[in-house]
Amino acid sequence: MNTTSPLAATGPNADQIDYWNSDVGERWARFQDRLDGMLQPFSDAVLDLAGIKRGERIMDVGCGCGATTFDAAAKTGASGRALGVDISAPMVARAKARALELGSPAEFMLADAATHDFGADTFDLLVSRFGIMFFAEPAAAFAHMKKALAPSGRVAFVCWRPMKENGWVSVPLFAALPHLPEQEPPVPGAPGPFAFADPERFRGILREAGYRDIAIDPFDTELTLGKGPDPVALALEQTLEIGPLSRALKEQPEAVRARATDAVREALAKHEANGEIRLAGAVWLVSASA
Numbered sequence: 051m052n053t054t055s056p057l058a059a060t061g062p063n064a065d066q067i068d069y070w071n072s073d074v075g076e077r078w079a080r081f082q083d084r085l086d087g088m089l090q091p092f093s094d095a096v097l098d099l100a101g102i103k104r105g106e107r108i109m110d111v112g113c114g115c116g117a118t119t120f121d122a123a124a125k126t127g128a129s130g131r132a133l134g135v136d137i138s139a140p141m142v143a144r145a146k147a148r149a150l151e152l153g154s155p156a157e158f159m160l161a162d163a164a165t166h167d168f169g170a171d172t173f174d175l176l177v178s179r180f181g182i183m184f185f186a187e188p189a190a191a192f193a194h195m196k197k198a199l200a201p202s203g204r205v206a207f208v209c210w211r212p213m214k215e216n217g218w219v220s221v222p223l224f225a226a227l228p229h230l231p232e233q234e235p236p237v238p239g240a241p242g243p244f245a246f247a248d249p250e251r252f253r254g255i256l257r258e259a260g261y262r263d264i265a266i267d268p269f270d271t272e273l274t275l276g277k278g279p280d281p282v283a284l285a286l287e288q289t290l291e292i293g294p295l296s297r298a299l300k301e302q303p304e305a306v307r308a309r310a311t312d313a314v315r316e317a318l319a320k321h322e323a324n325g326e327i328r329l330a331g332a333v334w335l336v337s338a339s340a
């Protein structure tokens with residue numbers, strides 16, 4: 051098994067390996083606790099969909115700091131196995147440290163899930179909370195991971211619907227945009243959080259990769275971006291550090307960042323209710339058999 055030493059940035063996903071091992075991975079590891087609080091409803095939804103039975107062998111693809119792997123490990127129990135796989139050394143290091151803190155049997159591996167040889171019939175189930183949208187060659191990646199599944203294997207994934215349905219991204223980003231130089235429009239389907247926003251594209255990719263019984267259903271909830279004595283400050287800090295707005299602000303001059311930050315603060319404050327900032331989170335719940 052790999053250690054948490056940096057993974058060589060080679061193969062089709064070299065750009066993503068660089069990206070998730072940059073300060074981005076460090077920030078996700080630093081914000082792990084808050085992000086996991088915010089994203090827990092999606093772990094619950096995807097693991098409900100997966101219907102884990104005791105003793106099953108599970109891979110959590112793009113496990114990050116491991117929250118969903120820990121939940122999967124608890125469900126499969128001591129006779130099963132839950133392995134989290136991720137390309138980000140800082141996040142895998144955080145996951146391993148948390149496994150010790152929590153006394154969880156979950157295991158973690160630093161590897162590219164799209165290319166690592168896991169062996170045949172190694173898993174009964176692949177799960178992922180937002181870890182499967184970053185493959186440069188998605189059909190090849192899903193076909194590769196299918197080889198690691200038992201013939202009766204299955205998958206359960208959660209991924210974002212379009213940005214405009216996801217207020218947790220669109221509210222801060224759209225508030226900032228008028229203050230930023232014109233941004234390149236995102237390339238539909240490019241690796242990134244919204245790569246599978248179009249469910250028919252995702253269905254086609256899974257079909258091409260050889261999966262059957264593909265079901266893609268919407269799930270809606272709210273994400274708590276901030277709560278406590280100053281929810282706006284917490285929500286602002288997080289949106290400036292993690293996600294599409296942080297990318298848009300990167301390398302902007304200080305004056306531009308300051309104007310955009312003021313606009314985002316004002317937009318977030320409009321959503322404060324009962325001491326919390328809650329914004330829409332819209333996802334696809336995806337299942338298929340091998």
Ligand SMILES: C[S@@+](CC[C@H](N)C(=O)[O-])C[C@H]1O[C@@H](n2cnc3c(N)ncnc32)[C@H](O)[C@@H]1O
Binds near residue numbers: 141162
């Ligand atoms: C949006 S984060 C989600 C992390 C975690 N699943 C969670 O919900 O907190 C996406 C994760 O996918 C990982 N990732 C991207 N491409 C990957 C690949 N080819 N193999 C394994 N992990 C990958 C990233 O390093 C990152 O940790």
